[in-house]
Amino acid sequence: MTGGGEGSTGAVRAAVAQRAGLVLRAYRSESAIYGVILVSALIGIGWNEDTDLEVLGFTLGTVLVFWLAHVYAGAIAREEAAAGETRWRSIVRAVRASAAHSMGLLLAMVLPIVFLGLSALGVLDEYVGYYLALWVGVAVLAVIGWTASARRGSPWGFRLLSAVLTASLGLIVIWLSALVH
Template sequence: MGDAQGARATEPAVGRGSAGAARTFVDVAFTDHGVHGVVLVSALTAIGWHFDTDLEVLGFIVGSVVVLWLTHVYAAVVAGRRTPAGRGIALWRAVLSAAAHTAGLLLAMLLPVFFLLLAVIGLVDEYVAYYLALWVGVAELAVMGWLNSARPGNPWWMRTLGALVTAGFGVAVIWLGTLVH
């Protein structure tokens, strides 16, 4: 399978209606970029609360994720246009395709940023917001593990194990992030 075919196989399918929108969201969020984004946002949140203000933490996280996403888009376009199939694609199409393929990085920050924004506008205490942002990342990883283990014939305990392993990975990343900083 060529690079272009492999990339198409991992791109999310776009559906119609609310069920289609939910499926598209899951398809985009639960990609390798989505998992990477959840882990990244959790680590940034764990180290970010050393900034002076909640707004600085929010800016640090959003800025870091956006810069990393732009880097992924750029890298995908550069690498994709080196292939014979990629040379025949218009630059704007290559950019849009790369942006869609890596959108999971951006989606991963939505829930944690929402909770941090609640602290910025004063609706919740900053520590409550930080813990909510951290634990929602762990919960997202647990859901990803559960759904990834949801294969026909897999018993509930196999799904639970998948959820616990991926959630444990999130806890380990948060702990390592706090250790390093």
């Protein structure tokens, strides 16, 4: 292998690592935690009465609307023109910053939507798809809790406690959503 090939492979690896880092940072944001809870609540509301395709559409639509509302609110809150900056440039900068900040809300629905989609396509049984979509949200919350505790340098016992408490929040939301609806 030539040196040029190794360099391009290294550049690809660096680009992939950079994108993976962005995704991981988005998953540990408050918008991702809120998104996981929101998606779990939406699935918990519809799983007993609606078809898997209806729950999938309802979840996608609702999360997209909430994300747009977050982007709009964040852009309004951030919009300040820097010295010499045009009004449109400051608006675009505020929208981009807000969209990046709230990206976790969109990422939060990816895994549950995969299972709902497989169920809607008939690959999974309807109830298996629902349960997997709900439990993957709980698992994501557990991972978020574990990694947040690990970032603070906590010993494994506190990491486990953080994971259990964070996942329990997801379980409580799912239970409350089912109870209310």
